[in-house]
Amino acid sequence: MRSLLTDFAILLPGRARRSALLLLVLLTVGAGLEALGIGLILPFLAILGDGGESRGRGILDALQRTTGVDDKDSLLVISAAALLAMYVLKNVYLGLLKYYQFRFVFGRQVDVARRLMAVYMASPYEFHLGTNSAQLLRNVTDEVRHVFANVAAAMANATSEILVILVIAGLLIWAEPMAALFSIGVLAGVSGLFYASVRRTTARLGREKQEATEEHIRSVNEGLGSIKELKVLGREAAFLHRFDRAGRTYARAQRFHRTVRELPRLFIETIGIGAILLVVLAALLQGDRRGLDGILPILGLFALAAVRLMPSLNRLIGAGTTIRLFRPAVRVVARDLERYELVRSQRSQARTEMELREALRLDGVRYRYPGAAVEALRGLDLTIRQGESVAFVGSSGAGKTTVVDLLLGLLEPSDGAVLVDGRDIQSDLSGWQSQIG
Numbered sequence: 117m118r119s120l121l122t123d124f125a126i127l128l129p130g131r132a133r134r135s136a137l138l139l140l141v142l143l144t145v146g147a148g149l150e151a152l153g154i155g156l157i158l159p160f161l162a163i164l165g166d167g168g169e170s171r172g173r174g175i176l177d178a179l180q181r182t183t184g185v186d187d188k189d190s191l192l193v194i195s196a197a198a199l200l201a202m203y204v205l206k207n208v209y210l211g212l213l214k215y216y217q218f219r220f221v222f223g224r225q226v227d228v229a230r231r232l233m234a235v236y237m238a239s240p241y242e243f244h245l246g247t248n249s250a251q252l253l254r255n256v257t258d259e260v261r262h263v264f265a266n267v268a269a270a271m272a273n274a275t276s277e278i279l280v281i282l283v284i285a286g287l288l289i290w291a292e293p294m295a296a297l298f299s300i301g302v303l304a305g306v307s308g309l310f311y312a313s314v315r316r317t318t319a320r321l322g323r324e325k326q327e328a329t330e331e332h333i334r335s336v337n338e339g340l341g342s343i344k345e346l347k348v349l350g351r352e353a354a355f356l357h358r359f360d361r362a363g364r365t366y367a368r369a370q371r372f373h374r375t376v377r378e379l380p381r382l383f384i385e386t387i388g389i390g391a392i393l394l395v396v397l398a399a400l401l402q403g404d405r406r407g408l409d410g411i412l413p414i415l416g417l418f419a420l421a422a423v424r425l426m427p428s429l430n431r432l433i434g435a436g437t438t439i440r441l442f443r444p445a446v447r448v449v450a451r452d453l454e455r456y457e458l459v460r461s462q463r464s465q466a467r468t469e470m471e472l473r474e475a476l477r478l479d480g481v482r483y484r485y486p487g488a489a490v491e492a493l494r495g496l497d498l499t500i501r502q503g504e505s506v507a508f509v510g511s512s513g514a515g516k517t518t519v520v521d522l523l524l525g526l527l528e529p530s531d532g533a534v535l536v537d538g539r540d541i542q543s544d545l546s547g548w549q550s551q552i553g
């Protein structure tokens with residue numbers, strides 16, 4: 117099976133791929149800013165802590181030297197203002213980044229939907245005979261939407277969350293190696309276990325949901341499309357039943373996914389609180405010379421990191437399950453888009469004159485519908501002279517519509533040929549079809 121990235125490479129043409137890379141770079145910068153925002157809290161708290169602790173003292177001294185301001189209160193105000201300015205800048209950047217991210221995601225969505233629709237419209241008539249339109253309808257609407265609004269958005273989110281998590285984790289390890297490694301290890305382990313326990317079910321429900329969506333659309337199409345017959349025959353209930361069953365399958369997948377997305381927050385929070393308490397107790401019980409005043413900055417850092425780290429971890433797991441649930445959508449859209457080049461090369465054949473001057477002839481034409489057991493036409497010869505009027509008469513299923521579709525070039529003979537003044541119409545279908553009507 118192809119990888120997710122290979123499938124996305126098919127969805128995104130060269131220019132869009134470059135935008136995706138740019139987005140990745142911007143997301144990385146965003147993660148760096150997030151970390152900086154948290155990292156700067158530490159020296160600020162150290163200054164607040166009256167410089168009693170050596171690290172705070174050092175920072176205070178450094179600030180006094182660089183700014184030339186001796187007064188501690190002024191220094192505090194300056195640091196606070198700098199911190200606020202930094203947060204304003206960071207958040208303006210992140211806001212703009214979100215806008216850019218969504219613009220990219222939804223812009224590509226429209227683009228891919230259009231290309232996919234173009235593929236379906238340009239595909240041969242036989243393709244449409246063999247494919248239920250409910251499936252195509254689902255692909256150009258629902259599936260394309262899932263590819264971008266769910267999978268692509270989740271991929272972007274996962275990228276930035278991973279970066280944020282790495283940077284914050286690094287920061288914590290730098291500040292307090294033992295406690296940080298321990299709590300990060302526990303958090304990562306539990307998150308990993310949770311993800312591993314739901315990923316299979318999520319993938320299976322994703323496939324079921326995709327089929328259910330097609331069935332849902334199909335029962336609407338067929339139920340409402342043949343409402344006249346259904347009413348006369350009294351078969352409404354059967355369609356309602358199909359519709360309902362598909363809806364329930366869809367609901368089951370959605371229910372599982374949404375619940376799974378909420379759960380990590382709950383247990384990560386529990387573990388997070390436990391880790392913070394552990395850090396405090398360990399520091400105090402070790403008879404830390406720094407005392408409560410000394411560990412306050414560290415505690416502040418941990419609390420802040422937890423506030424930022426836990427939601428990140430939660431969103432990362434959520435993104436993982438979202439990608440798995442909607443993975444089948446990417447597969448289907450990429451598969452059908454690949455036909456695009458094929459269809460386009462067929463259409464770009466040179467269009468030539470195919471005017472009928474003498475006769476339209478069927479020469480030993482055979483035709484078997486895709487998947488049909490028997491041939492609908494078994495060697496038909498027929499000549500229609502220019503200017504002649506012809507009627508096809510026969511019992512139902514005799515093959516009248518099939519003959520007309522072959523003459524129109526909608527179907528290609530399995531054997532034999534349709535000839536216009538001796539030229540096979542397959543040699544230039546659009547040239548022939550431009551003469552019709």
Ligand SMILES: Nc1ncnc2c1ncn2[C@@H]1O[C@H](COP(=O)(O)OP(=O)(O)OP(=O)(O)O)[C@@H](O)[C@H]1O
Pocket residue numbers: 245485486488492510511512513514515516517518519
């Ligand atoms: N999409 C299809 N897939 C498989 N078999 C088909 C398909 N369409 C038609 N057939 C079969 O091909 C044969 C010829 O069908 P066709 O529709 O050409 O008959 P017809 O003469 O137009 O009938 P009617 O008078 O009912 O319109 C029939 O046996 C039919 O069952």
Ligand SMILES: [Mg+2]
Pocket residue numbers: 516517518
């Ligand atoms: Mg017919």
